[in-house]
Amino acid sequence: MRGAIEPASDLRLCLPSKRTRAPGVASLEWVASPACLDAMASLAFLLAPLAPIPAEADRAWFCDLKQWSMALNAHWDTLRDRLPPEQRARVPRALQMRLPSGTMHFGAGSGPEKVGRNAFKWAKQLIDHYVVGEFAAPLPVIDTLLTSQALGLAPAPGLDNLEQYRGDALRAIAAGKLKRGGSLGYASNAGSPWEFSLWGHRAAERNALHAFAQAYGGDYVLLATWGEALRVERIASAGPGAAPAVDDEWTVRLVPLAASGRHPDLLLRLRRLFQGAAIQPDFAAIERELAAPRISVAAFFKAFGVAGAREVEPPNAEVLWKQLDDVSTALLTGAPPTKQALAAVNAVLGESGDKLPAKPTRPGKGSTAQAVVFAHHLFHQRLPAPTGGPWAERTHAAETVVRVEDSLAHRAMTFGCGTKGAGESAAAARMLLHVEPRSRAGDPVAIAMLSNECEVWNWHGFVEPLATVSETLARTAFTAIVAPRAERASLRETFGLEAPEEHEEDIPPGPWAAEVFLDSRALIKGDLSAAAAAWMRKRKASGIVARVVPDGAVSLTYFAAGREARDAADAGLPPADPNALREARRNFDLRAVPVALGVGDLFAPGDLTPSLQLRPPVETASRETTNGLLAALPAPAPVRDWRILSSSFDDEITLRGGDGDGGDALLALRIRVPGADPDGLRSLCNDLTGRDLADNGDVWRHADDELRADMGDDYCPALLRMILGDAPAGTEVALTGGCDAPLSLVLVNAHASA
Secondary structure, eight states: OOOOOOOSSSSOOOOOOSSOOOOOOOSSOOOOOGGGTTSOEEEEEEEEESSOOOSSOOHHHHHHHHHHHHHHHHHHHHHHHTSOHHHHTTSOSSOOEEOOOOOOOTTOSSOHHHHHHHHHHHHHHHHHHHHHTTTOSOOOOEEHHHHHHHHTOOOOOOTHHHHTTTGGGSEEEOGGGOTTSOSEEEEEEESSTTOOOOSGGGOHHHHHHHHHHHHHOEEEEEEEEETTEEEEEEEEESSTTOOOSEEEEEEEESSOSBTTOOOTTHHHHHHHHTTTOSSOOOHHHHHHHHHSSSOOHHHHHHTTTOOOOOOOOOOOHHHHHHHHHHHHHHHHTTOOOOHHHHHHHHHHHTTSSOOOOSSOOOTTSSHHHHHHHHHHHHHHHHSOOOSSSSHHHHHHHHTHHHHHHTBGGGGGOOEEOSSSSHHHHHHHHHHHHTOSSGGGGGOHHHHHHHHHHHHHTTOGGGHHHHHHHHHSGGGOEEEEEEEEGGGHHHHHHHTTEEOTTOOGGGSOOSSEEEEEEEEOTTTOSSOHHHHHHHHHHHHTOOEEEEEEOTTOOEEEEEEETTEEOSSHHHHTOOOOOHHHHHHHHHTTOTTHHHHHTTSOSTTOOOOOSBOSOOOOOOOOHHHHHHHHHHHTSOSOEEESSSGGGSSSSSOOSOEESSSSSSOOOOOEEEEEOTTBOHHHHHHHHHHHTSTTTTTTSEEEEEETTEEEEEOTTEEOHHHHHHHHTTOOTTOEEEEESTTSOOEEEEEOSTTOOO
């Protein structure tokens, strides 16, 4: 069973993450996933080499390159382990690699022994130099040029180093269609907006472009979206065998982070990046996109001569909320949802395994109710809140248990303590008495949400019966037992009810006592009406057993001193009103049942006037740790860009928490954007949950202009740098925990320099 999901209200929100953790609570939270977008990402490579690039890499060269790089890291690891512990802790576990990938042809090349000896010599020189330099000298990135020079070979990559990684998903662009320069082009669209991370072990294509620039000279451009960030990278070399003279990037978010819009120097920085380039984008078209509220990915790619890029479109949230209403109601009432609505809803839910089924599951088990609640929870995370429809009322109805607990009404609440379900069903009925607005007391979706909220607030005895009612509402009857007030204790004991906090003043005045049960086979074992009649006979009680079923049929059985009476007068009761009973069931109005039976307002809800302070939000352990780590950081230091966020500009590796030797530590992140645009901050929050960032951690909105995250045990710093994009001046980023020195930064003069 999935844990309780707290509604996205101003009170609290509990979210099960991919990590196992105790249920927690937070306020003001929303998160997102690929499904909150139109599930598309775009990628393009533009190549303008000075020398022809062969179709295939030289087999001998590539085999030596791969064997040398693997041997180098293996020897590095061995030599590192031989260092004293105080030195070993300061040496990276692995060297950064920037090498192309491809099919390795074993047997080609110089042979593993010769290559391995060469690699050991290099590893020894590098680690000795690093230690002698007191760990201050930068370690080189192991790229195509360095590796080829170490082996005494000319670099010889081929187009297959670029093409093989995605296979048929990467389509070639005919040279005649490249209108902005370049002789070769490739493009791809993907179904996940976080597909094209292009760093760490996913950096094969970037590494191939870098290798081409080193081996053949020329200009190379990469365009990619990742979530709602867009990245342009240019690598340029003066000629074959030369290191790139230009290796830089430009990033922008599709929606500005600041409500004031984008920095005016943003376009100037892009112009500077492409100064003298063989590939020249349409800057006028890009300027129009930067001035728009949202950048069109298709138009931006077209400005570089690449057609066919797909938009990352936010959905029509109001339509999707209506479709979730239709699908949820259908499933809980036993009807199959429409295929169109179900497909749209499940597209938002994404690939998390929490998609709603095409047909209702067996009712009465709670699984459908739970799935509906979790779908609502994910919608609240991934979409703007609906401006109309039933969802606001349902959220308020679900918080009934909070109002009951925080008022004198909790004293009169009954709890089920039997084994046949009758007590639990009567207790659930009393909870539904307090639902506001009253029209939601018979709403299966609202009841399912209330069931979950009861789990959150530890009213566990109400969870299963309410979930069952939500799935069997159309088959749930009202059964009422009215008996003399003196029999009240016996009635409750027999049918499994207790009210441990009830005071004398909480008992309704008058000669009669009543209990109303939500009666269905899924809730109660056996025939409740027959059990009630048997109890009347045993206790020699006068009263009535009434039952009204969903189709309006009413049965009234009166008792006088334990025997079945002819009518109400014979039992000493006022006459019942069958039509009022039917109306009560039709409106799911439990309070109206005793009134319809003529015995008065015995089922009035308790006093909901708040009597206590609401419990303070309870944070998860990881959030407590995250907030504690961030609170200990110093005031932010000014920086001109975000490159310091990663261990190097190219950032080929994924940093890890802990001491680097099997330890573990939480990586805590804070991002504060002054004057944040709500949509812009939401999209940033969405991207933080993406692959290679906090996808195995936790992200939440801490304040109107601030996001916080437990990044899990690893993350890719270059992606963090990318998604910050064109963050405005004054944006603060704090990062602490793990093996790297804590960072507390504030951006100044954003985008004002090249």
